[in-house]
Amino acid sequence: MLPVAIDAMGGDHAPGAIVEGARRALAELGVPVVLVGRPEDLEPLRGDLEVVPASQVIGMEADAGSSVRTMKDSSLVRAAEAVRDGRASAMVSAGNTGATMASALLRLGRIKGVARPAIATPIPVPGSSPTVLLDAGANAECQPQWLVQFAQMGAVFSRERYGIAEPRVGLLSIGEEPTKGNPLVKDAHGLLAAAGALDRAGARFVGNVEGRDIMTPDIDVVVTDGFTGNVALKTLEGGLRTLVAAVLEGLSTTDVADAALTALLPLYGTLDPDQTGGAMLLGVDGVCIISHGSSSATAVVNATRVAGEMVEAGVVDRLRSAVASA
Amino acid sequence: MLPVAIDAMGGDHAPGAIVEGARRALAELGVPVVLVGRPEDLEPLRGDLEVVPASQVIGMEADAGSSVRTMKDSSLVRAAEAVRDGRASAMVSAGNTGATMASALLRLGRIKGVARPAIATPIPVPGSSPTVLLDAGANAECQPQWLVQFAQMGAVFSRERYGIAEPRVGLLSIGEEPTKGNPLVKDAHGLLAAAGALDRAGARFVGNVEGRDIMTPDIDVVVTDGFTGNVALKTLEGGLRTLVAAVLEGLSTTDVADAALTALLPLYGTLDPDQTGGAMLLGVDGVCIISHGSSSATAVVNATRVAGEMVEAGVVDRLRSAVASA
Numbered sequence: 001m002l003p004v005a006i007d008a009m010g011g012d013h014a015p016g017a018i019v020e021g022a023r024r025a026l027a028e029l030g031v032p033v034v035l036v037g038r039p040e041d042l043e044p045l046r047g048d049l050e051v052v053p054a055s056q057v058i059g060m061e062a063d064a065g066s067s068v069r070t071m072k073d074s075s076l077v078r079a080a081e082a083v084r085d086g087r088a089s090a091m092v093s094a095g096n097t098g099a100t101m102a103s104a105l106l107r108l109g110r111i112k113g114v115a116r117p118a119i120a121t122p123i124p125v126p127g128s129s130p131t132v133l134l135d136a137g138a139n140a141e142c143q144p145q146w147l148v149q150f151a152q153m154g155a156v157f158s159r160e161r162y163g164i165a166e167p168r169v170g171l172l173s174i175g176e177e178p179t180k181g182n183p184l185v186k187d188a189h190g191l192l193a194a195a196g197a198l199d200r201a202g203a204r205f206v207g208n209v210e211g212r213d214i215m216t217p218d219i220d221v222v223v224t225d226g227f228t229g230n231v232a233l234k235t236l237e238g239g240l241r242t243l244v245a246a247v248l249e250g251l252s253t254t255d256v257a258d259a260a261l262t263a264l265l266p267l268y269g270t271l272d273p274d275q276t277g278g279a280m281l282l283g284v285d286g287v288c289i290i291s292h293g294s295s296s297a298t299a300v301v302n303a304t305r306v307a308g309e310m311v312e313a314g315v316v317d318r319l320r321s322a323v324a325s326a
Numbered sequence: 327m328l329p330v331a332i333d334a335m336g337g338d339h340a341p342g343a344i345v346e347g348a349r350r351a352l353a354e355l356g357v358p359v360v361l362v363g364r365p366e367d368l369e370p371l372r373g374d375l376e377v378v379p380a381s382q383v384i385g386m387e388a389d390a391g392s393s394v395r396t397m398k399d400s401s402l403v404r405a406a407e408a409v410r411d412g413r414a415s416a417m418v419s420a421g422n423t424g425a426t427m428a429s430a431l432l433r434l435g436r437i438k439g440v441a442r443p444a445i446a447t448p449i450p451v452p453g454s455s456p457t458v459l460l461d462a463g464a465n466a467e468c469q470p471q472w473l474v475q476f477a478q479m480g481a482v483f484s485r486e487r488y489g490i491a492e493p494r495v496g497l498l499s500i501g502e503e504p505t506k507g508n509p510l511v512k513d514a515h516g517l518l519a520a521a522g523a524l525d526r527a528g529a530r531f532v533g534n535v536e537g538r539d540i541m542t543p544d545i546d547v548v549v550t551d552g553f554t555g556n557v558a559l560k561t562l563e564g565g566l567r568t569l570v571a572a573v574l575e576g577l578s579t580t581d582v583a584d585a586a587l588t589a590l591l592p593l594y595g596t597l598d599p600d601q602t603g604g605a606m607l608l609g610v611d612g613v614c615i616i617s618h619g620s621s622s623a624t625a626v627v628n629a630t631r632v633a634g635e636m637v638e639a640g641v642v643d644r645l646r647s648a649v650a651s652a
Contacts, residue, residue, distance in 0.1 A: 126572040137500060140508045174463055174556040182466045182553045211557045212564030224557075227508045230500040231537045231554055232561045238538030239562045243569055246452040246593050254589040256582035263580040267572050 001032060003050070004307045005088035008037035009057040009075040010095020012294045018094060019045040021300020028301065031308040034088060036079040052087070054078035060293055064098025068106060076100055080107035083286040090287035090307040092278070094295035100288065101138055101281055108286040111316065113323050115143070117283030118150045118226070119290065120157045121233055122276045126267060128217035129162040135223075136279060137230035144187035147171070147223050148197055152322040153282040154221040155203030160313040161280075161306070164220045166202060170209030172224035172232070180208060184225060192223075201322040240271060274299035277306035282319060287311050327358060329376070330633045331414035334363035335383040335401040336421020338620045344420060345371040347626020354627065357634040360414060362405040378413070380404035386619060390424025394432060402426055406433035409612040416613035416633035418604070420621035426614065427464055427607055434612040437642065439649050441469070443609030444476045444552070445616065446483045447559055448602045452593060454543035455488040461549075462605060463556035470513035473497070473549050474523055478648040479608040480547040481529030486639040487606075487632070490546045492528060496535030498550035498558070506534060510551060518549075527648040566597060600625035603632035608645060613637050 006022045008015045015037060022033045026049070035042055036052045043051075056074040058067040068077060076095060080103040082088035093100045097119075105117060119138045122130035134154045139146065151169045158167040171189055173181035178189045185208070191197060192205045206219065211232060213219050224232070247264075251257045269275060278291040278299070287310045291303040332348045334341045341363060348359045352375070361368050362378045369377075382400040384393040394403060402421060406429040408414035419426045423445075431443060444461035451457055460480045465472065477495045484493040497515055499507035504515045511534070517523060518531045532545065537558060539545050550558070573590075577583045595601060604617040604625070613636045617629040 126568060126575075140500060140506075172557060174466060174553055174560075180466075185553075210564075211559065211561030212567070214561055215565045215568040227500055227511075228554055228557055231498060231550075231558055233537065234500075235537030235540055235558045235561050236565045238536075239541045239565050240569055241538070242452060242541040243566055243597075246596075247573060247590060249452075250590045250593050251586060254585055256585040256589075259580055259582040260577060260586040263582075264573060264576045267576050270572075271569075 001308065001311060002087065002089035003032040003034040004304050005034050005036050005052065005079040005082040005091045006300065006304065007075045007079045007091065007093035007095050008035040008042055010093040011291070012060070013296065014094065015041055015045060017295065017297045018300050021297035022049060022304065023047055024297060025301045025304035029305050029308070031304050033304060034082070036082065037075040052078055052082055058096050058099045060096050062096055062099065064096060064102045067099050068102040076103040077107060080104050084108055089311040090289065092289045092291060092300070092303045092307050094291040094293060094300065097137070097290055100290050104281055104284045104286065104288040108284045108288070111283055111285050111320050111323065114149060114283040115146050117281050118153065119279050120154055120282050121279040123214055123236065124270050124276060125215055125217055126270050129164060129220070130276065131214055131219055132158045132221045133214060133229055133233060134282065135226035135229050136233050137226045138281070139226040141227070142184060142225035144184055144191055147188040147225070148191045149283070149323050151192055151198060151203065151205070151221065151223045152201040153319050154223060155198060155201040156315065156318045156322045157280060157282055158220045159202065160310065160315045160318060166204055167220035168206045169198060169203050169221040169223060170206050170213065170219045172211070172222050172228060173208040174210065176208050176210070178208065200324065275302060278303035280310065286316060327634065327637060328413065328415035329358040329360040330630050331360050331362050331378065331405040331408040331417045332626065332630065333401045333405045333417065333419035333421055334361040334368055336419040337617070338386070339622065340420065341367050341371060343621065343623045344626050347623035348375060348630065349373055350623060351627045351630035355631050355634070357630050359630060360408070362408065363401040378404055378408055384422050384425045386422050388422055388425065390422060390428045393425050394428040402429040403433060406430050410434055415637040416615065418615045418617060418626070418629045418633050420617040420619060420626065423463070423616055426616050430607055430610045430612065430614040434610045434614070437609055437611050437646050437649065440475060440609040441472050443607050444479065445605050446480055446608050447605040449540055449562065450596050450602060451541055451543055452596050455490060455546070456602065457540055457545055458484045458547045459540060459555055459559060460608065461552035461555050462559050463552045464607070465552040467553070468510060468551035470510055470517055473514040473551070474517045475609070475649050477518055477524060477529065477531070477547065477549045478527040479645050480549060481524060481527040482641065482644045482648045483606060483608055484546045485528065486636065486641045486644060492530055493546035494532045495524060495529050495547040495549060496532050496539065496545045498537070498548050498554060499534040500536065502534050502536070504534065526650065601628060604629035606636065612642060
């Protein structure tokens with residue numbers, strides 16, 4: 001396998017944690033990696049790893065579109081080019097999400113037939129496989145037919161990533177009835193319910209689902225526009241963070257805190273974003289894994305592992321087949 | 327104070343839990359109440375409480391619009407009429423939310439100048455006042471200027487309900503920058519940021535907020551359209567329910583479960599929907615409190631308490647002032 005190109009400059013803890021994660025991915029998983037970034041910053045850290053030089057760094061808060069257009073020697077743009085040019089099998093970044101999308105879109109291009117790429121984010125479900133939520137933020141405004149493609153692509157991702165043979169796909173709305181929701185959802189419902197819509201993706205449309213269904217074992221893929229998906233994702237993150245903090249606070253005053261926290265460690269592991277392996281940008285013509293901004297080395301290891309798995313699974317070709325017109 | 331009209335037939339545990347809650351509200355809080363519903367069902371339960379007779383019951387899953395139009399002798403419609411006709415000071419229902427809204431809208435009418443009523447739902451925040459989220463589901467599609475009114479009304483509710491002197495109002499989006507979001511949010515941002523937009527409401531617009539901010543002490547009112555708001559609310563409910571269940575499961579296998587759960591009881595109380603006192607439909611010309619469908623007697627007590635407080639605070643007049651054009 002060609003190496004996974006890792007944006008060594010992206011993320012709150014770059015380059016230190018990123019390079020450490022890259023080195024561990026090679027050592028622990030045997031996934032070949034190449035670092036992309038400023039040689040002078042990476043030289044003291046890289047060990048045996050190769051570096052694809054890139055002199056610029058797109059900041060975490062920088063405007064995505066203009067940054068990618070003007071910073072052609074940025075680590076993100078160079079990482080995407082490495083994939084495009086056949087020097088890397090996939091790209092991984094914990095940097096600016098918008099700029100990661102823009103770099104991938106501009107340099108890798110879209111899979112033929114895909115109207116818009118979407119971010120597929122795994123939502124952990126205790127005791128079960130994660131639910132794949134998409135679009136988690138790539139497209140604030142969507143057309144109904146894009147949501148059908150998100151469903152097709154999300155189903156492929158659910159199968160290749162989590163081994164779900166026939167993913168159950170739900171459309172996020174505010175009631176189960178097909179008549180509930182906004183115009184986008186009502187139109188998308190009709191398209192998704194049409195015979196054959198998800199046949200090539202090997203998935204089953206189960207109708208509208210509600211926010212409360214996302215974090216349950218009852219659904220595999222939840223489809224929505226990027227505005228709603230991003231709000232749902234961040235609302236969930238914030239709520240879980242608040243609740244976890246409140247549980248820890250409540251237990252801290254007791255003399256059973258240690259035992260209780262030990263018992264809750266597996267749950268903590270399930271919810272730890274460093275363990276999910278990152279989100280995937282589905283629909284670009286290459287594997288692009290987006291890790292969260294505060295990624296630790298462990299998060300980078302897991303994101304690199306997923307990148308390698310998606311390459312081995314040939315997920316881009318499977319996406320191509322799933323969205324191909326009949 | 328005129329009695330609070332309680333829809334005795336609405337809710338998963340109606341009429342038993344509802345009537346019990348109504349009796350307790352009178353006995354424990356001294357809030358006068360009147361039951362609305364089928365006399366034959368209520369006679370064995372009502373004790374000293376008066377009954378406004380209504381022969382029909384709108385089911386929890388019934389279509390809201392057609393039910394309210396055709397079932398003129400339903401408990402919901404009669405409860406709204408009791409408020410309209412000056413026989414009750416407020417209405418409380420744990421029944422069909424859509425039908426509650428429709429009954430209130432048709433029988434009470436809107437406050438002059440209000441384009442659309444909105445559901446204001448308190449989101450518990452451990453260690454702080456709840457955040458008021460609106461619209462939590464009344465209007466799946468919104469115009470930008472409606473969101474300005476939601477902001478004005480939500481601020482009044484935050485002040486009267488939780489004593490927040492100058493509520494901080496945020497617009498729910500997918501980034502803090504005014505340029506982030508969908509067209510509705512971008513347009514609403516401009517209107518909310520305009521000088522004087524929230525002056526009459528005595529509130530302060532703090533800009534865009536994200537989903538992760540909702541359940542924090544950093545914001546008092548979060549404004550959004552009813553589709554996004556309902557998705558956020560239910561996503562949060564589902565996520566918290568899943569996490570609480572997983573925490574209980576994790577602790578159950580330990581010998582410190584009892585002590586740990588005792589320590590977490592206050593947190594459980596904070597999150598218990600029976601304790602929030604329900605949501606309020608803001609913008610109709612009367613006090614209408616919506617309790618959740620699975621309301622217990624305690625939920626009804628709290629919803630009735632809030633109804634009484636909102637009547638005493640003259641919240642409808644305060645809403646009228648807040649939304650009045652300059």
